[in-house]
Amino acid sequence: xxxxxxxxxxxxxxxxxxxxxxxxxxxxxxxxxxxxxxxxxxxxxxxxxxxxxxxxxxxxxxxxxxxxxxxx
Amino acid sequence: xxxxxxxxxxxxxxxxxxxxxxxxxxxxxxxxxxxxxxxxxxxxxxxxxxxxxxxxxxxxxxxxxxxxxxxxxxxxxxxxxxxxxxxxxxxxxxxxxxxxxxxxxxxxxxxxxxxxxxxxxxxxxxxxxxxxxxxxxxxxxxxxxxxxxxxxxxxxxxxxxxxxxxxxxxxxxxxxxxxxxxxxxxxxxxxxxxxxxxxxxxxxxxxxxxxxxxxxxxxxxxxxxxxxxxxxxxxxxxxxxxxxxxxxxxxxxxxxxxxxxxxxxxxxxxxxxxxxxxxxxxxxxxxxxxxxxxxxxxxxxxxxxxxxxxxxxxxxxxxxxxxxxxxxxxxxxxxxxxxxxxxxxxxxxxxxxxxxxxxxxxxx
Numbered sequence: 001x002x003x004x005x006x007x008x009x010x011x012x013x014x015x016x017x018x019x020x021x022x023x024x025x026x027x028x029x030x031x032x033x034x035x036x037x038x039x040x041x042x043x044x045x046x047x048x049x050x051x052x053x054x055x056x057x058x059x060x061x062x063x064x065x066x067x068x069x070x071x072x
Numbered sequence: 073x074x075x076x077x078x079x080x081x082x083x084x085x086x087x088x089x090x091x092x093x094x095x096x097x098x099x100x101x102x103x104x105x106x107x108x109x110x111x112x113x114x115x116x117x118x119x120x121x122x123x124x125x126x127x128x129x130x131x132x133x134x135x136x137x138x139x140x141x142x143x144x145x146x147x148x149x150x151x152x153x154x155x156x157x158x159x160x161x162x163x164x165x166x167x168x169x170x171x172x173x174x175x176x177x178x179x180x181x182x183x184x185x186x187x188x189x190x191x192x193x194x195x196x197x198x199x200x201x202x203x204x205x206x207x208x209x210x211x212x213x214x215x216x217x218x219x220x221x222x223x224x225x226x227x228x229x230x231x232x233x234x235x236x237x238x239x240x241x242x243x244x245x246x247x248x249x250x251x252x253x254x255x256x257x258x259x260x261x262x263x264x265x266x267x268x269x270x271x272x273x274x275x276x277x278x279x280x281x282x283x284x285x286x287x288x289x290x291x292x293x294x295x296x297x298x299x300x301x302x303x304x305x306x307x308x309x310x311x312x313x314x315x316x317x318x319x320x321x322x323x324x325x326x327x328x329x330x331x332x333x334x335x336x337x338x339x340x341x342x343x344x345x346x347x348x349x350x351x352x353x354x355x356x357x358x359x360x361x362x363x364x365x366x367x368x369x370x371x372x373x374x375x376x377x378x379x380x381x382x383x384x385x386x387x388x389x390x391x392x393x394x395x396x397x398x399x400x401x402x403x404x405x406x407x408x409x410x411x412x413x414x415x416x417x418x419x420x421x422x423x424x425x426x427x428x429x430x431x432x433x434x435x436x
Contacts, residue, residue, distance in 0.1 A: 008224065009158070009161070009223075009224030009225045009226060010161075010221070010224055010225075011161060011222070011225065011365040011366075011379075011381070012296075012299060012365045012366065013216065013299070013302065013303065013306065013307075013365070014221060016307065017216060017217075017306075020307070036156065036158075036227075037154075037156060038077070038152075038154050039294050042077070042080045042294070043294075046309070046311065047307065047309070050307070050309065063156070063227060
């Protein structure tokens with residue numbers, strides 16, 4: 001099952017905090033994060049990588065991005 | 073996004089820090105005040121003075137670096153399709169945070185950018201300021217860990233995202249229409265300083281060019297002095313921090329080369345030696361920046377890419393500068409202003425109130 005996190009409209013560092021919370025919750029091996037700025041996209045990808053998670057997909061989604069990360 | 077953003081890599085942010093550090097030291101060489109090649113708080117305060125929002129005669133000038141920061145970011149955002157008009161994340165709170173961030177910064181006499189540059193120029197008082205800054209940001213991270221959140225911004229009209237860039241173009245127009253006249257303290261609607269830091273500035277085009285370059289690079293790299301410390305405290309991430317350290321190293325080396333490095337505590341340019349209040353002023357500013365999600369420079373870059381909430385924070389800072397000088401809250405080289413100490417305490421109380429009351433639960 002994929003955990004979904006909606007961080008659209010939230011400013012720094014909320015998208016990263018939410019992603020890390022999701023990773024620490026550890027209930028699933030895959031998380032989808034929705035963000036709406038380039039900065040949040042970069043920060044979430046960087047944070048996931050720092051936790052040993054892999055960014056498997058970054059897709060455009062409406063005005064923002066859907067980032068899929070998976071436990072490495 | 074097909075094209076990788078090189079500025080967002082480790083070497084990208086270090087490169088940007090180096091360029092800003094060198095430019096800042098050079099701006100001082102070219103005429104800006106001591107250890108003030110770039111100071112967002114001081115320069116916004118000077119703009120407030122030029123517009124007559126306060127009447128401290130020594131700090132009145134439309135600083136083109138600030139205009140350049142916003143417009144440089146705007147240009148980068150458009151070139152790379154990152155201009156996203158958005159607002160609505162508790163703007164009034166951001167205004168208040170901006171005002172108190174400015175008051176705290178003016179008790180120390182500088183924003184985080186200038187704290188770094190003061191350190192790179194040998195001013196030991198900056199150490200107290202930076203320790204205060206770290207403490208304030210650390211308090212901010214405790215709130216963040218406990219769910220502090222100002223809520224979501226919404227997408228808005230493109231024109232709404234243009235408000236701050238248009239205001240900056242307006243300031244530029246005023247400066248062109250009412251230029252500085254040698255020996256005169258006023259031309260048309262603009263006030264000018266005849267002496268003091270407000271009378272010291274690099275040539276117009278150099279200031280504007282440097283501002284545009286920094287604005288462009290900082291938008292691309294997401295350079296943020298507060299985020300640098302916050303991310304390290306919160307996540308042990310050193311990405312942004314490596315940019316700030318690069319800035320300090322580059323400014324230090326450039327200062328040494330140019331003979332601008334003067335180590336000591338006494339007699340430093342536009343600085344005082346009241347250690348507790350250097351610390352406390354920056355602690356207040358650091359907390360306010362952390363609660364607002366960006367250092368004063370970052371708020372300018374964000375407002376250039378369409379973030380209306382960051383623009384409101386900037387306006388809060390400019391109005392805060394008016395209060396700081398009208399009410400005697402700002403420090404001078406002689407020490408803190410007559411009401412500076414109570415203002416720092418009130419500011420802390422207000423920021424703690426914001427941190428404690430604005431949690432995730434209350435926004436959902």
